[in-house]
Amino acid sequence: MNTQTILQTYINNIIQVNTPYSSGSGFVVDGVIVTNAHVVSGLKEVVISAKTLKRQKAAVIYDDQVLDLAFIALPPLNIENPLHLSSKEVRDGDLVVAVGHPYGLNYSATEGIVSKADRLEGELEYLQIDAAINPGNSGGPLLNKKGEVVGVNTFILLNAQNLGFALPYYYVREALDAFKALNKTNIIRCFSCKNLIEEETIENDCCPRCGVKLNVAKERRLGYRPSGTVALIEKILSALHIDVTLARESQRSWKFTQGSAHINVNYFESGVIVADALLCNMPKENIEEMYDYLLEKNDSFNYLQFAINENSIILSYLIIDSSLTFEEGKRGLERLKLAANRYDDILINQFGATRPKREDEF
Incomplete structure (x- = not known):
């Protein structure tokens, strides 16, 4: 199969994995989502999405710091062409995707x-590849020309062009077999004695077999805990009935929808908090009348402001972190939610503005 056919055939198996710290990739095989341990960042819960899978929360059921592997529980998902791990030896010069x-x-x-x-790094062998992989590719599958999984894209060498490394399929098979043999979830592999440990048997974040301190156990126990202004922003979002975990794009960025409106909230290092909604694109006609309408609304608005950035019409709420209180933030964001869902339709229906194309529509 060529690259285009491989992607079209197996696209429903490819998962996007998001945490407050980063985003990465994963893939469905043998009834679980396989990814890298460094992608899930020691969390027990991450956010996943796929071509036919709505953005949702999912549990990390296996965390292996030795192999840098993690398994995520697979929600109901109809996959017509499932991926399979290869069972054939990979050789120098093999074509991969x-x-x-x-x-x-x-x-x-x-x-x-x-x-x-068979590039040896520490105690593990890796597939060294020249297929371009970048941050965010981690955890995604490396496929051969038959569409079989020969590895998990794991890391690159910085400042080196097209020098990537994938964990070979046989390590994944070994980990899957050992995990499934336990018939349990919430499993951690100890990096010292390399035993698989049931999380519920861990005391004081120490391995019950060899006694070494397991940082991943502590990370999973504590979870993600925002503080300061970030915690206040998330408290405000929760009060507006927004699922903060699903909305969280990073530690300082959130995205959610209200009706047909898409709203982004960003907290910048400068201390400025900007919540904005890209409502629509400029019309080709009725531009003067629309300008008059936007200026009139800006004169009457409290908290909100219309703006035009190139071809885009944006409605924004802006506040400095030193001025943010729960009451002020809740009032401003609530008004933005309601107004954004209203004014995108007004601008489209009355002035001929057009709806913007969005990434999730492809």
Whole structure:
């Protein structure tokens, strides 16, 4: 199969994984979502989405710091063409395709060759590949030309061009078999004695078999805990009946919808908090009348402001972190939610503005 056919055939298996710290990739195989441990960041819960899977929360059921592997519970998902792990030896020069979400860009596929099939890094062998992989590709599948999984895209060397490394399929098979043999969830592999440990048997964040301190156990126990202004913003969002975990794009960025409106909230290092909604694109006619309408509304608004950025019409709420209180933030964001869902329709229906294309529509 060529690269385009591989992507079209197996696209429903490719998962995007988001945490407050980063985004990465994963893929469905043998009834679980496989990704890298560093993608899930030691959390027990992450946010996943796919071509036919609405953005939702999912449990991390296996965290393996030794192999840098993690398994995520798979929600109900109808996959016509499931992925399978390869069982054939990978050789130098084999053609491969790396699939994932680099930099959060959906469904990217790059092709290349296996430069070296057994590159030793520490105690593990990796597939060295020249297929371009970037941050966000981590956890995605490396496929051969038959569409079989030969590895998990895991890391790159900084400042090196097209020098990537994938964990070979046989490590994934070993981990899957050991995990499924336990018939339990919430499993951690100890990085010292390498035993699989049931999380409920861990006391004081120490391995019950060898006694070493397990940082991942502590991270999973504590979870993500925002503080300061970030915690206040999330408290406000929760009060507006927004699921903060699903809305969270990063530690300082959130995105949610209200009706047909898409709203972004960003907290910048400068201390400025900007919540804005891209309502629509400029019309080709009725521009003067629309300008008059926007200026009139700006004169009457409290908290909100219309603006035009190139071809885009935006409705915004802005506040400085030192001025943010729960009451002020809740009032401003609530008004933005309601107004954004109202004014996008007004601008489209009355002035001929057009709806913007969005990434989730592709």
